[in-house]
């Protein structure tokens with residue numbers, strides 16, 4: 001298993017030296033956070049990031065993510081120039097030998113929660129989502145009332161963006177995704193970069209916006225859009241696990257057999273109602289995701305790609321970026337390793 005850990009660059013309150021002390025972590029998942037969306041990533045900047053990570057005794061294993069500009073998702077005429085920029089960034093990754101690119105194709109919001117610090121019974125806090133709370137948010141104020149998005153869009157900008165998406169239904173969004181992948185996947189293949197789309201989080205429509213990467217059949221349709229090995233998925237158990245109709249071990253087995261899982265995000269969620277869930281500690285007993293069976297499916301289908309513990313709770317008084325504290329994710333890393341070791345020794 002190739003265990004990795006997400007790091008938000010120099011602004012991350014968690015130093016690489018601490019990540020290095022989690023047993024088994026070899027790779028870092030990171031990105032360039034100061035490049036405007038749509039601009040090409042320079043090889044020099046990416047090389048600098050890789051050097052900092054190397055110096056800590058780790059390896060930059062995954063870029064998560066290069067954001068896809070809204071004009072690409074909207075199918076606007078400017079998309080060709082933006083896709084050319086995207087290809088340039090992918091080539092820079094290839095030149096530096098960074099093998100996996102996690103990206104997503106969610107309109108406007110690439111994740112959404114209605115609570116960033118929901119208290120759990122044990123005194124820890126976790127991210128949570130409730131559709132009823134989301135429907136109560138007034139977008140006339142822009143994103144100021146949305147947890148985690150406060151300063152992102154002003155009222156005018158947000159309304160214009162939402163209006164632009166009124167003409168984009170799910171089938172058009174699929175067309176725009178296909179258009180993007182038809183141009184980027186060949187470049188990625190040549191650069192030896194594997195594309196790994198992240199499922200929509202949460203995996204259903206929010207604010208009337210189309211969302212298309214939500215269920216097992218969606219992932220299979222995605223890999224068929226451009227039927228090349230470089231066109232794959234990030235198997236995010238937490239995102240996919242928020243839907244009761246997703247059978248995660250079966251999905252991991254199918255996609256794994258197709259050789260299209262290029263990256264695994266492992267975490268757990270508990271569904272508490274219709275379109276309502278909260279995040280939990282990683283172990284299967286704590287939530288609705290059977291992580292042992294997911295990891296067994298990955299193991300059985302020969303998965304060798306990077307895996308990372310995904311969101312953790314805030315525990316032990318830690319403060320920091322919601323979902324991305326050190327302690328609970330480190331516990332998750334240990335749990336995933338233990339599962340993997342047990343599964344491997346079964347053989």
Ligand SMILES: [Mn+2]
Pocket residue numbers: 198236238239265310
């Ligand atoms: Mn994820």
